[in-house]
Amino acid sequence: MLVDDIFTTGATAEACARVLRRAGAAEVRLVCWARVVVRDGDPVR
Secondary structure (H helix, E strand, O other): OEEEEEEOOOHHHHHHHHHHHHOOOOOOOEEEEEEOEEEOOEEEO
């Protein structure tokens, strides 16, 4: 299980999941506490 505080673009979660899969993880699940919402191209936090 991968835990992240904020999900913005997903780049960090994807990179970490890739490393875990390469290390032999059969499954990777993500839990985030918050996410960034984008409206009209501007992030709203």
